[in-house]
Amino acid sequence: MLFEKLTDSKSDRVYEGEMLRFRMEGDNFWQEGYIREMRPDIQALVINDRFIMLDDIEAVHRGSTIATRLGYGLITFGAGWSLFAALGYATDKIDSTNYSADDALVTLASAGTGFLLVKLLGRRKFRTGKYKRLRIVDLHF
Incomplete structure (x- = not known):
């Protein structure tokens, strides 16, 4: 999964098996879990045995500063x-x-x-919006 910024040519990456802490749109609490699977065809993640659509993620916790x-x-x-x-x-x-x-x-x-x-x-957050987005790219040949 890529963390893309409109003005930056480099993007941060997260892979399957890594812990992801995120907040869904409309929620006031953070959820976390291991990324079990990435589905590039529907742009979704499987976390804690449920599908999380990338468009529904408002912010991702990227660690502390x-x-x-x-x-x-x-x-x-x-x-x-x-x-x-x-x-x-x-x-x-x-x-x-x-x-x-x-x-x-x-x-x-x-x-x-x-x-x-x-x-x-104290926290680095990646907030999706007009100039930032999350995207899953399939790199299999």
Whole structure:
């Protein structure tokens, strides 16, 4: 199966046996399954023992981006900063130090930025439409 863009001469490919995560037109949920068979004569896929017409697919999940890794890294950094600051202030036996607003600000800024990166830039989706389409090509001789 080809992921074609009107302005791009190269197209991404998916083969039988690979996992495909997709959303049908009108649905609010994602479906996933292994591609069992590709039918080029009717432009359909067999996934989870049912026919999925390519014209009915609205979007295909193409994986995560580098923003996902950076976002989760920032969330982990913020949680670690807060945990080690609280642990350090609890065990240093100095009464004048405590968990400050600066520590909370670092935690909030890094975790918030990480969360926004994951939510806004974290997924690559192929949305079919006027300039993008899915197509099955038969390469058998």
